[in-house]
Amino acid sequence: MKTVSNCVEDILITQPYLEEALSRNIINYSALAVELTEPISKMLKKDVKPGAIMMALRRYSPPPALSNSVKMKRVIKNLGDITVRSNLTDFTVKNSDTLIDNHSKILERINEENKLFYTFTRGIHESNIIISSSLKDFVETNLNNETFLAVQSGLSAISINLPQDNSKIAGLYYHFFKRLAWEGIVLYEVLSTTNEFTILVEDEYVDKAFAAIKRVKT
Template identity: 65%
Template structure:
């Protein structure tokens, strides 16, 4: 049987900004309880009292990753270089039996020129290539027999070098995504390796995104 506490937990878990506000103790419990009364009453199919909701809010245990743990602070303090690359294009193709063969042609030119930005991701149904826009004609030629389902240019990438052991830190990526979302930065793509994290945004958002990433270091 669902309870008021269950409803509160479900609503907060689906609202990252609400979760953040509660963790920072900047939200008035009484006002929030009144705001949640209608959706909780609908979920329980019966009227509930604001006081009961407020009690559930006070007892709600926030996820540990929302806390400014020593581990998170240490990781952000020890972030490595932040690199920005502009003039990028994004190509998306349906996976096929010949896609890797087409892709191998691009690898030859990329390996010969380290100035070219390049990232390749293969999913279950489609594959994505982010590459310097100077290589657009080469991509179109190499993949001319493939089915292209997406294209976007005027993109920039911000790469962050993370300290070793970052994969063991709970909430690391959450903190990065949260801060970008607070300033309305839309992520076009995300690419990561063990110790390197790259976000791809449209050119008009790169300055705002860079400022957020830079402030992570404190």
């Protein structure tokens, strides 16, 4: 049978910012309990008193990953260089039987210019090519028989080198996304390899995004 505590946990799990605010003791329990009275009453299909909700809030224990654990602090402290690359174009192309062959021509050109920025991601239905805008016309020409779903120029990439053991730390990416969201920064694309994390933003956000990520590191 579902309890008030179960309902509180269900709500907080879907609202990580609220959950973190509780873990940092920067939220008014009484006011939040009143705010949650109606949704929890609907979940339990009976009237629930704010006092019962406030008690459940005070007893709630957030996941350890949300707290500034020693391991998390060590990983964030050891974040590597932050690199910014500007003047990029993002191509979203519908997957087809000819895409890989046409893409190979682009790779041949990239091998001739090793200073270019380039990433390729293949999904189930579509693929993304992010590349320096100097090759925008070249890409469009070599993919002219493909179906473009979106083409966006005026983008910048911010890449962060991660410590070797980052894949064993729960909640690491959350710290980046939380800071960027709080700053009102819209992410155009997110990319990652095992030890590197890259966000793609429109040029108007790049300075603000870089400063936000620096604050996570410091």
